[in-house]
Amino acid sequence: MAALVEGRTGAWEVVIGLEVHAQIISRAKLFSGAATAFGAEPNTQVSTVDAAFPGMLPVINRHCVEQAVRTGLGLDAEINLVSVFDRKNYFYADLPAGYQISQYSRPIVGKGKLSLDLPDGSSREIGITRLHLEQDAGKSLHDQHPTLTYVDLNRAGVALMEIVSEPDIRSAEEAGAYLRKLRSILRYLGTCDGNMEEGSLRCDCNVSVRRPGAALGTRCEIKNVNSIRFVMQAIEYEARRQIEVIEEGGTVKQETRLFDAGRGVTRPMRSKEEAHDYRYFPDPDLLPLTLDPAWVEGLRRALPELPDAKKARFIAAYKLSPNDAGVLVGEQSSADYFEMVAKGRDPKLAANWVMVELYGVLNRLGLGIERPPVSAAALGELIDLIVDGTLSGRLAKDVFAAMVETGKSAAALVEERGLKQVTDSAAIAGAIDAILAAEAGKVAEYRAGKEKLFGYFVGQVMKATGGKANPALVNEALRRKLAG
Amino acid sequence: MAALTDLTIAEARDGLAARKFSARELAEAHIAAMVRARPLNAYLVETPERALAMAAASDARIARGEALPMDGMPLAIKDLFCTEGVLTTAGSRILAGFAPPYESTVTGKLWQAGAVMLGKVNMDEFAMGSSNATCAHGAVENPWRRPGDNRPLVPGGSSGGSAAAVAARAAIAATGTDTGGSIRQPASFCGIVGMKPTYGRCSRWGIVAFASSLDQAGPMTRSVRDAAIMLKAMAGHDPKDSTSAPLPVPDFEAALTGEIKGLRIGIPREYRIEGMPAEIEALWQRGIDWIKAAGAEPIEISLKLTKYALPAYYIIAPAEASSNLARYDGVRFGLRVPGQSLDEMYENTRAEGFGPEVRRRILIGTYVLSAGYYDAYYLKAQQVRTLIARDFAAAFERCDALLTPTAPSAAFALGEKQDDPIAMYLNDVFTVPVNLAGLPGISVPAGLSAEGLPLGLQVIGRAFDEATVLRVGGVIESAAGFAARPALPPGDG
Known part of the structure; x- marks a missing residue:
């Protein structure tokens, strides 16, 4: 079943797990009432909560919770009736609070599964590890000014679902199929529009290689790939790269890499870009999120x-x-x-x-x-x-x-x-007679055994009738006349 | 009649109702007192025009017979409360020039109840401190002096400007916030009443956060009745604060029956800490005698984990603060000190914007949340916190309220304890456990130290049972008959 990759020294198995960030369809953000429309003027969809003004507090958007639970149900996953929001702390100009509210140890959705449709018509199950809710960050615009960075906070605080797969995927093709299937489910549920160009679906790929049946190899994470094609290219490239490293006697270093779509390669992030200790801890501004089992059941029953x-x-x-x-x-x-x-x-x-x-x-x-x-x-x-x-x-x-x-x-x-099909036998017969009369030479050839001319006669009759003659009737009548 | 600035809220309410004076006169008297009290450095921002305009509105309502519960009451607002269009700096340079485009829920409720804003008062930077000696805008002086000694004393902290303003009659009352004792300790140091309500009783929305799971706003007043009146106006569920309690607010003033017969009052054994001055011990005993005389039954109880409260607090509070204060980065508001890169701008801004105590706590907080240390520090502290709450819950199965000293000492001189953060942290030893357990507590002035400085007693109650806390506090207040006045302002203003 697993597609193996042939290296210089033998076959390799590629092991892939995907982390998908899916933007929840919701008019308001995860913890504020600000709007979420794509493409608005910079910094026009920002509340004082999103901009992390002093004293501002998050309040969970019930609709976003509902969307996450429905997605979990759509992935046949466990719904955790109690989940906790944590703060993921790091400094960046487009992260106004200096922390992202996310879910770390207690996500809203636990283990689930997704069935891949393979080209041969069979299907294969990919495990879902978890789904959790978190806020998106804003956007840093580095190309607006020669020395300064501009910050657009429209996206800051928008609700995301991070959907993490088990390392069950074995090829770039399967990764593509996984993403297409996931996107299809999200769209059916109306929980994410799946629009990768607008960034409402983004993917981090964890890739490692191993000899078939061996223990898992060291993985690299390719961050923020924004199309299914690029995901497949990035995985393809990264698997090849790792195989080459190992076959040349090296070892794969666990690191975060970026996909350069222009050159079709992955490259390591600067170590500074990834040297984070996120200091997760439960967000004291939010109580644990408790779901009513009856409410969850109601959502389950109402799934499309x-x-x-x-x-x-x-x-x-x-x-x-x-x-x-x-x-x-x-x-x-x-x-x-x-x-x-x-x-x-x-x-x-x-x-x-x-x-x-x-x-x-x-x-x-x-x-x-x-x-x-x-x-x-x-x-x-x-x-x-x-x-x-x-x-x-x-x-x-x-x-x-x-x-x-x-x-x-x-x-x-x-x-x-006047395109109505001519089914009038007399009219068809008339047209055939005229053609056969005009093409006496070809008729003789046909009768002498050149049977493939039959198609030619059909074509001529259809042409004469402006394509309107019923083909079955033409065939039948023509065969009769040519035989006679 | 007493000077208008000597009135309590209850007295001023009666005077306004009886048309003995107007809200405008009350405001003017307090504005004048505020100006006279400038040497204390209690006020950071004075808003006299706003006060007069609000007083005029109060007078109009009173004239129509539509007086509101806090109509005409001139208040000092701790600088931690965001006040729309009025400079709000949390006592820090890093919020230089920040005038929020919104009003905190608590101050908004006070204005809705007719109160009048005199100005914003000083505090320890980001509410981190017990002395007001390290304010970015200069130290606040306690209006009290040791008799025969004119050296300035600290007002306590972090709500030191609030306590000093109320004690100096430069506000009829003030808002405070209490994370580990920041209302009760300065109230004790300044001889006023300070109440920390149950966590969740007052909305935290629009209050600059120090440690979100501990911060709670409360009233600082010159009587227990005033605390009851003002708390009623401040409290209530706020959908904008997910941790605010969806409970109705009782009529706290009505709870002040003076009747505590049959109540069982717990006296926690572990609060007799080593090295506690004898006079504090003696004051506590007097308190026990008072409640016994009023018909309540003091019972000795045990809060075994008391000694772990301070260390747990000084892990949890800095941890939350290190995260809460990450937003002060120079990007969107307040101070920005440019740099060659984003990181350099952060470093320059935060190094210049934060004072030493804030920096210390950010460092501690960052450390205890770091990979490899989280379990040993933060997680352990949270477990201790849970056990401390359980200790209190067990105690409250046997009694209705607890009585303890508020602080282990009277106000100390400006400059004392400055070099020893641990000694400074010990100020909070009796107040911090209450925050960790989320319970209501009140400090009531109960007597004077040998040096002639005010000392408070603390009453602690069950969660959301502020009514009992106020009732017991009221009995102590009556029994103590605390009538001493601070040295400042000199004479009767």
Whole structure:
């Protein structure tokens, strides 16, 4: 199962654990009422609590707690009914209080699990160690002034969930699959938008290598990688680097490294950047967080259907392949879209149209399925026109393209452009007669055994009918006439 | 009639109600007293215009028959309380020029109750100290003098400016804060009443934090009744402070029945510490006799862990302080001393902004939280704290309140004990355990030392039972009949 990496001296196993910082979807910050909108003018979403003014005190945002608990439930994890906020102390200009409020020894969520969907259709379970709540820091802007650093505190105090995996991941691909799955679950739950470009999902990667079956090697932590592609690149590079170090007789030093996306390499942080003694201790401004078991139960009951359950249902109810089902449930909105299209229709046909035609258009236009250019209802009507024989598959594709372009319904376009499939046998027969008459030479060749000319005749007939002739009828009639 | 500045809150309330004088006259008298008391260095900021405007509003309410509980009462506010638009420095250079854009919950409640702000009063820097001798803005003098000796004495600390102002009749009362005795010890040194309520009774929102799990605001007054009136106005649940208690505030004044018959008052054996002056011992005995005469039953109890309270406190409080004071970094407010790098700016700012005692405690606090030391110091101290609270809880199964001295000595001279932080820390030996256990305690002036300086007795109660503490304190106050006055201001102002 584990993908091994071939080194100069033999095979190596890569061991990966991920720490994901997921920004909680919440209008207000974790301990203050300030707003959290992305992209606001610097220092416009900052309360005196966030800026750590003297005498200001944190008050926990109940909604953020709810989001963390729902995420824990979505990861099939233990919910700790009592958890504690600690202070993580360090000095930095964008950390106003000189400490971050986090959860150290008693997180709100304990052990859970996440199931990876592997390319071969199988799945593998990755352990979740814990999930805890913490505040984000502000942002230091070093490029605004030649000698000074500017500080933007809009992000300071925003609620994060740190989700820590067990070192169960064995390859860059699995790390990518883990992140995609986690993001999918977070989005289903509505607890994090998973937008890595805006920094609402960030990843630290712990990477080590070992001989298969040997004890764990020394790990390096790659900090703050901000895309799935970069995570995979960073792991790939880091594993190679460690293997080379060991194979050349060296030892891997435990350290924190940064990924340089431009050069595709990891490099050590300056030792000063990481030489922290965080002096964790329970935050005396906050009481231990106590949850009512009935409240947690209520949240559990109200959870939406999550990707794994939905996938299983799609396979069972719609007879989809595990791969197709996996693709469709990746996003809640694509699953919903598919289900709307499939309602009362052939699910396989619906899945094909969604995954091939619709996804093709979305990719081409760079759109998300949340705002599809063709609604599920409109696509359903188009499929109905195929099923009732009004449109051939080919024509339907043209109609679909026109729907994307004009926003009109399939029926309207068929009407407007006279695209209705010709099923009139007499009309088709007439067109065939005309072609065969004009192509007497080719007809002779065909009859002499050059059977692949059949496709040519079909093409000519379709061309003559403007593509509207029912292909099945054309084939049948053509075969008859050529034989006769 | 007595001078307006000699009145207690209760007396002034009656006088205002009877239209014997106006809030404006009361404010003016106190403003004049505040100006006369300048040599004490109690006030850091005087706000006479604000006082007069607030007094005018009080007069208008009184005229309409809508008097509020604290209407017209001119107060001194410890500089640890953030006051909107008024300089708030916590007695430190590092907050130079800081005028908060918000009002602390406690002072806000006092203004809501009609009180009048005279100004901000001096304190040990960041409330760390028991003498007010190391204030960034200069030492505060105790208005008391040893008879025949004009050397200035310390007012105690950290709420030394508050205690000095109230004792010198330069405020009718003051706010204080108490982390390890910072209300009760200066009250004892200055011959006034000082009450530390139960942790969680008053909101900490808007009070510059020293040690968050111990800090508590309280009233400093010239009578127990005044403490009851003022505490009622200060207390109450505040959703902005997660550690404030969601409990109703009783009518503390109504609890002052003078009736303590049948109450059992614990006398903790371990508070008879080695080297305690005989006069403190004697005063304590007098207190025991008074409550016995009033029909209460003194019973000897044991608080075995008392001797561990001070060391535990001097680990926990600096630990929290080292973290709480990290925000004073020169980035967003207060003092900034530039440097070539961010770290250098931190170092320059904090070295220049913090005085020696604050630096000492930040160092201690940082040390006890450091990797490798946390378990031996901080964690151990927290365990000791839990056991101390348990000790008190066990005691309160047998009695209704405890009676102890407030401090092991009377006020000492400015300059004494300055070089010996440990001797200074010993000032808090009777008060610190109360903070560790989060209990209410009051210091009531009970007599004079052989040197003619005030000494206080402390009453400690169950959590959120300030009513009993005040009631017992009131009985001691009556029995003691403390009528001595400080040397300053000279004569009757």
